[in-house]
Amino acid sequence: MSESWVDACAADDVDAEDVIRFDRDGRTFAIYRTDDDRYFATDGWCTHEQAHLADGLVMDTIIECPKHNGRFDFTTGQAKGAPVCVDLQTYPVKVEGGRVFIQVG
Amino acid sequence: MAVVATKRDYSLIGRDTKLAEEKGLASAQWYSCSVPRKELKAMMKRSDWPALRDTAIWFASFFVSGGLGYYFWGTWWAVPCFFVYGVLYGSSTDSRWHECGHGTAFKTRWMNDVVYHIACFMILREPTIWRWSHTRHHTDTIIVGRDPEIAAPRPPDVAGLLSNLFALKSGGRALSRIFLHATGRLAEDEKTFVPDMERWKVYAVARIWVAIFAAVVVACLYFRSILPAMYIGLPSFYGAFMVIFFGLTQHAGLAEDVLDHRLNSRTVYMNPIFRFLYWNMNYHVEHHMFPMVPYHALPRLHDAIKADCPRPYRSTIEAYREIIPAILRQCKDPNYFVKRELPSGAKAVPYNHDAVIVAAE
Numbered sequence: 001m002s003e004s005w006v007d008a009c010a011a012d013d014v015d016a017e018d019v020i021r022f023d024r025d026g027r028t029f030a031i032y033r034t035d036d037d038r039y040f041a042t043d044g045w046c047t048h049e050q051a052h053l054a055d056g057l058v059m060d061t062i063i064e065c066p067k068h069n070g071r072f073d074f075t076t077g078q079a080k081g082a083p084v085c086v087d088l089q090t091y092p093v094k095v096e097g098g099r100v101f102i103q104v105g
Numbered sequence: 106m107a108v109v110a111t112k113r114d115y116s117l118i119g120r121d122t123k124l125a126e127e128k129g130l131a132s133a134q135w136y137s138c139s140v141p142r143k144e145l146k147a148m149m150k151r152s153d154w155p156a157l158r159d160t161a162i163w164f165a166s167f168f169v170s171g172g173l174g175y176y177f178w179g180t181w182w183a184v185p186c187f188f189v190y191g192v193l194y195g196s197s198t199d200s201r202w203h204e205c206g207h208g209t210a211f212k213t214r215w216m217n218d219v220v221y222h223i224a225c226f227m228i229l230r231e232p233t234i235w236r237w238s239h240t241r242h243h244t245d246t247i248i249v250g251r252d253p254e255i256a257a258p259r260p261p262d263v264a265g266l267l268s269n270l271f272a273l274k275s276g277g278r279a280l281s282r283i284f285l286h287a288t289g290r291l292a293e294d295e296k297t298f299v300p301d302m303e304r305w306k307v308y309a310v311a312r313i314w315v316a317i318f319a320a321v322v323v324a325c326l327y328f329r330s331i332l333p334a335m336y337i338g339l340p341s342f343y344g345a346f347m348v349i350f351f352g353l354t355q356h357a358g359l360a361e362d363v364l365d366h367r368l369n370s371r372t373v374y375m376n377p378i379f380r381f382l383y384w385n386m387n388y389h390v391e392h393h394m395f396p397m398v399p400y401h402a403l404p405r406l407h408d409a410i411k412a413d414c415p416r417p418y419r420s421t422i423e424a425y426r427e428i429i430p431a432i433l434r435q436c437k438d439p440n441y442f443v444k445r446e447l448p449s450g451a452k453a454v455p456y457n458h459d460a461v462i463v464a465a466e
Contacts, residue, residue: 018146048240049132049244050132050134057150057151057397059151059212064208066396067243067396069207069396069397071208082236082237082240082303083236083237083240085300
């Protein structure tokens with residue numbers, strides 16, 4: 001396995017249609033699981049203001065920031081409307097042996 | 106601890122803006138009551154149904170009251186009809202603007218946007234300006250120099266507050282800003298919170314609104330009657346009094362420059378009619394602490410966190426028994442504020458806690 005792949009969590013640590021926080025080496029991420037068991041990862045901080053997306057609400061493939069209800073599509077990182085204007089950084093994810101790995105690079 | 110009295114500067118481009126940033130009050134970390142993730146997620150869950158039901162009732166109320174107002178026009182019976190119509194148009198739109206602006210009323214995004222724009226027009230709050238202004242209000246709630254929505258700055262302008270029962274001051278300001286925006290310009294304070302890429306929307310909407318107002322004026326002149334304006338335009342003023350009545354319960358008289366919504370916001374129990382008009386915004390501590398929770402789940406959230414919050418007010422009367430004396434006292438002593446008592450064992454945000462203890466003695 002490439003060194004840039006990091007073991008983030010157990011697949012079952014994330015509920016369906018939910019998100020959890022993962023921190024590593026001073027960086028913070030949000031790990032998502034959709035209703036149909038697909039996993040995604042983005043930067044943890046909202047690009048609008050300092051609020052962690054792991055405290056937000058997942059609706060289908062949208063993450064809503066808990067601070068101002070700004071929304072992103074977490075599968076692409078795209079900002080979906082004010083007050084969020086800057087896209088989220090996303091990271092490749094794979095699930096192996098019941099574990100979620102993200103490629104932080 | 107010595108308290109030094111200085112005149113507050115509430116503008117967003119003044120001395121206290123810089124002070125707030127230097128003191129670490131801007132975009133800071135706020136206290137949040139502990140709620141298990143599963144429980145909070147259930148409360149955050151969105152649904153179209155409650156807002157569809159309430160909006161249907163709301164629109165029906167407009168048609169009934171407005172229809173009866175037309176039918177009885179020229180008689181005294183028109184007065185109560187337009188009273189109801191005015192409150193719906195000029196006051197209940199505050200909560201619709203608010204909840205739909207957050208995007209939480211409906212699950213379906215475009216439904217929030219439609220009701221948001223209708224409410225904005227009726228209450229004379231330009232949609233883009235107020236979306237960004239309200240964002241700042243949530244980031245820096247009642248932080249002097251940062252929050253553009255402090256309704257009762259100190260010392261309070263009591264005459265201004267009373268005039269705003271009919272939106273005379275706020276409505277006049279709103280109209281002047283609308284006309285400014287229609288010319289393609291923003292005010293200096295607006296430039297501090299409306300990003301460049303959003304400004305074209307401000308100008309476009311302002312021009313549409315000016316066109317609508319012009320059409321209403323033309324209609325009044327053509328029909329030689331103020332009746333068209335009784336439906337569009339004037340209710341923003343004659344129906345505005347509940348905005349102040351409800352709005353002052355949110356924060357007036359409480360602490361400024363604290364990082365704990367339990368200290369600068371009120372939760373007030375209200376009757377079902379008020380709660381329909383106000384869309385549960387009376388659960389204001391809860392709303393500020395967890396803005397992702399939609400209005401229909403706020404009573405549940407209140408139950409989940411009330412043990413960690415000050416006692417809610419049992420009625421608007423009880424709230425006003427505190428608000429009116431506080432505002433009057435602040436006219437002479439702008440450092441005075443009401444200190445909300447946290448329940449024993451509750452955690453208080455360490456920042457600025459000393460300042461809270463010193464004041465309001």
